[in-house]
Structures are given as C-alpha cells and as structure tokens.
Amino acid sequence: MKMVSAALALMLAGTWPTLAQEVAKAPPPGAFKAVSSLVKLPDFLPGMGQLFVDPATLPAGPFLAYDHDGKLVSTIYMLPIKDLNPNKRFDDLASPGGNVDHVSVYYNAGHPGVEEPHVHVVLWHVAKADEARVAK
Amino acid sequence: MLFFPQARATGNDIIDVEMHGKDDGAHVWFDPAGIHVEPGQTVRWTNRDPGNSHTVTSYHPDVFDRPLRIPANAKPWNSDYLLPGQSFSVTLTVPGVYDYYCVPHEHAGMVGRIVVGTPQPVAPSAVDPSLTPLPDVALNGFPPVDEIIAKGIVRRV
C-alpha cells in the first residue's frame, strides 16, 4: 500500500526516477550484486571503488563503481583481450550511470570474476580531480 | 650450507614470497619469482596487493588437470584465493623443481619456481592431451633452475 502511494505521489509530481538517479547511490537496484559477494575480492578496490555487477552480464558488465560514501563515480566495462577479434563484438552494453565526464581505457591482468587479461573501459561520471575519491 | 655461499634462502625455517600488483592491475607478479630452499623448509606466500586476489597453485594433474611440474612424489597444493594480507604456507620435503602459478593471472605470466635441495635432472614426461598445457607467457616466466641455484633468489621486478 505504501509503495503504491509512493509511486502515485511520484507520478503526480511527474518525476519518475531516471535510470541515473536509481543507480546514483549504492547499492544499485535490480540484479546488481556487490562483486565482493560474488567472487573473492576486496570490497573496495583501490583505483576503482566498490563494484556492483549483474552476474548475467559478465564479463563485460557494466560494473558500477561507488566511492566510500556510496556515490556513483564510474561505469566500467571489462572486455577480455581474446574477445577483441574479428569474430566478436560487444553491442548494446547498458550504461545506466548518466552523464560521462571523461573516459579511461587500460589493460588489466585479470582478477576473480574476469580471470584473464582484459581491458577496462571506464566511463567517469565525476571530474578528473574526483577520481581521487576511489584512489584508496 | 657451505656449499651454497650466496644469497641462498636458508637460515630460516620460513621463506617468504609476496604477491604484488600495480595499482591499476596491469602488472602482477610473485616476488621473488624463483627461490632455492632446503628440503623441509616452509615457503609462505602473502598477498601484498591491496587491489586484487591471488592464488598460489602447483602445476599438477590433480589440481585443475594441469601438467605435472613438481616432483612426482610431492604433494600438490592450491591456496584458493587469498585476499590482501592473507597467507598460505607449504612445507617442501621432496627435493626437486616446483612450478606454480596464480589461477586468475597465469595468462598474465604470474608464475613462480622453487628449487628444493639439489634436484636430479628429470626426463620430460610425455604430453597428456587431457591436461591443459601452459600458455607461452607462463612457460617464459620461470627463472632457469641454474640461475635459481646460483643466486638463491631470483626477482623479476
């Protein structure tokens, strides 16, 4: 009952939460799970933050990365090097995080969850200086 | 001991090897990558990489169907994932050459080698097609046995 009236109130106000608003704070809704609950990894990864992913989208993601205050800082795609070839493509990857300030692309040797060399494509939703929020 | 006057990893019952990684995860490695120990000494691996999990896993048919790269009568091991700060130890009693790898990082060349005592040369065993062979990047990552025996410790940093 409470949920219905809340939804009704939102409708009357004409402000359904956008996708970006839904994932702006950790934990993101729906099928997203903390990566540290799926595989044995530290909960907070220096340089990335606290990661959430829908296991069905592995390995590419999107992974949603949050700072220590639970604020979304980036959306990360993890693309295995061996899949970057003429016969494979990644299409229609979801990007629920909203505005992108800048993008980083770099090699990663692998980690539990994506256990092979891959590329991180990072859509930063914060300014360059705010990358420091997930540095450690 | 006098036979091995150099930086040989002796004089202590526990020999430490650390797992390391660069901040962005681009490079991962065991340090040292090669060590020479006495039979009966214990090797302890500790994950010193704050941003990743690592394993130390022996090459053995009983562990993930891999080729045998430890002495035939030695016991295989697999640490499973070690979180930052966690350790795993193995005591090595059988002389010989022991090759090991990190499960998520074998394809990034994260491998190591231990020489226990003075190993006898071993004839390479026939290739068993049911076992998963090593990728080149792993094969190229083992320090040569001679170099490990000569130096005691071989680092790849």
Ligand SMILES: [Cu+2]
């Ligand atoms: Cu590793």
